[in-house]
Amino acid sequence: MSGGAYFDPYSEGQSIDLHKEQIAVVCNPNAKCFGTPIPDFLDSVRSGIDTYGETVEADENDCLDLFLKSVPGPNQQNEELIDAQKQLLTHSLWLVECERFTEDKSSTPLFYQIQNLPDESTVITWVEPGPKQKETVDSIKSRFPSVLVSSTEHELETHVSGYLQFAANPARGEHSIIQWSIKVAKKIDELG
Amino acid sequence: MVNEWLAVQRVGEWAGLSGERLERYETVTRDILEKELEEVGNNYNLNNEFFEFLNEAVFSSSELVSILKEIGANPEKVGSFEAGSVPVEDTFSSYSVVDYGLDEVADFVMLMKLFKNITATTGSDSIAPLEKLHSLVYLTNYRLSETRDPRASNRDLDFGMLERTGYRYSFKREDSYCWSESLHRDVLRLCAWGLLETEPVEQVEDHWSVQYRVSLGPSAQMFLLRFSSKIESFRSVPLKEWEIKQEDVLDDFANVSQSGINRELNSIPQFTEASAGGVILNGRPKRFSSNPNTPLGGIQINA
Numbered sequence: 113m114s115g116g117a118y119f120d121p122y123s124e125g126q127s128i129d130l131h132k133e134q135i136a137v138v139c140n141p142n143a144k145c146f147g148t149p150i151p152d153f154l155d156s157v158r159s160g161i162d163t164y165g166e167t168v169e170a171d172e173n174d175c176l177d178l179f180l181k182s183v184p185g186p187n188q189q190n191e192e193l194i195d196a197q198k199q200l201l202t203h204s205l206w207l208v209e210c211e212r213f214t215e216d217k218s219s220t221p222l223f224y225q226i227q228n229l230p231d232e233s234t235v236i237t238w239v240e241p242g243p244k245q246k247e248t249v250d251s252i253k254s255r256f257p258s259v260l261v262s263s264t265e266h267e268l269e270t271h272v273s274g275y276l277q278f279a280a281n282p283a284r285g286e287h288s289i290i291q292w293s294i295k296v297a298k299k300i301d302e303l304g
Numbered sequence: 305m306v307n308e309w310l311a312v313q314r315v316g317e318w319a320g321l322s323g324e325r326l327e328r329y330e331t332v333t334r335d336i337l338e339k340e341l342e343e344v345g346n347n348y349n350l351n352n353e354f355f356e357f358l359n360e361a362v363f364s365s366s367e368l369v370s371i372l373k374e375i376g377a378n379p380e381k382v383g384s385f386e387a388g389s390v391p392v393e394d395t396f397s398s399y400s401v402v403d404y405g406l407d408e409v410a411d412f413v414m415l416m417k418l419f420k421n422i423t424a425t426t427g428s429d430s431i432a433p434l435e436k437l438h439s440l441v442y443l444t445n446y447r448l449s450e451t452r453d454p455r456a457s458n459r460d461l462d463f464g465m466l467e468r469t470g471y472r473y474s475f476k477r478e479d480s481y482c483w484s485e486s487l488h489r490d491v492l493r494l495c496a497w498g499l500l501e502t503e504p505v506e507q508v509e510d511h512w513s514v515q516y517r518v519s520l521g522p523s524a525q526m527f528l529l530r531f532s533s534k535i536e537s538f539r540s541v542p543l544k545e546w547e548i549k550q551e552d553v554l555d556d557f558a559n560v561s562q563s564g565i566n567r568e569l570n571s572i573p574q575f576t577e578a579s580a581g582g583v584i585l586n587g588r589p590k591r592f593s594s595n596p597n598t599p600l601g602g603i604q605i606n607a
Contacts, residue, residue, distance in 0.1 A: 184515040255492040278309035
């Protein structure tokens, strides 16, 4: 079956009542966004979605380890690497801390992973206020044009809730959810 | 719909809103959007009529228009909201505009020439591992820095020709190889625009550190045609010197393995004497600016 043990895609033309979204949180375990721990922030976004639980649900998964395992390196086993890349693909919304974009060691693998996500997936990051905030936002935007970079908590909330309410919500974006799932299954198969 | 939900934000920015005024607009617009989706959303095929739906049912609503007037949005843009004629698609495409300064273009063109020449020299259109690219660029700048420049303004700085020409990238030593954060940033920028492409190497090699390969991307030919002719038209001595040094480095090292390049690095005192993370060579300190009346034939070097 397409997607193998990793993923069960929707079929073309299928009617979806409730879509369960997987959010990849590529952040250090204690990371905060604008002073709020990530799980609390996501809870607050979920509670602001009227149809949450009726048409869309979203689980978050700590994916920093998975992301690090997906990076080719001298001591990395090919099998482990492919497994990590397949698992990451099953997440259509990625919430990534900005250090992953600014640090040399992780920015290349991240670029490669993002390039390979289906167009329907969305990667969101944020930059905390500070003297270098604008410079960092511009730098990430120039290298990762498809990534949504937020400078305020409101903007970050808007990006995450916008995605869950509209793109990942079958009441609004059933077609794109189905297309995303078919592409993910195909990419998993192609990885071998 | 793929990220069409971003249209609300993009249109707000197009209307000249930012900060709290943008937040207020977004909050109101999203409420209207939610309501209208329930009420008239079914009248539209939202997969391909989402922007029409936004214009007809959301942006032109009297509630939103009065908020826009209240927060002082550009009157002409407010007119487009009222008329339901907001150019939603254009607000997305304006994000794809490439706007680089001459210094950046010079670096980009020389990087892409490096890839073009490496294909001619090695028969392979890519460079792997990633630190090999950094080494080749470093060696180009290193050789420029070792070439005496009679026009150098301050010989104490010991930049040689690198004072006036070469890449702007500064290099530091990693364990066994050299690396430039600014070069790396530019490689990713070029990848983002399709000028370069990067992918992991298929066969992981033990003595390689950053196991990715880079090659020219689908848009490179167009870029080279357009900008390298511009750069070449300067016919300046500094740029020619840059190109000659780069070609020399490729002649000497394009076919050499990373271990061989590491041996070369270990023969350079600035590299061997540096500790891990230490700077081994700063980038070109002077900037180019375009001015056809300068004696250098179009490139004015600003101190």
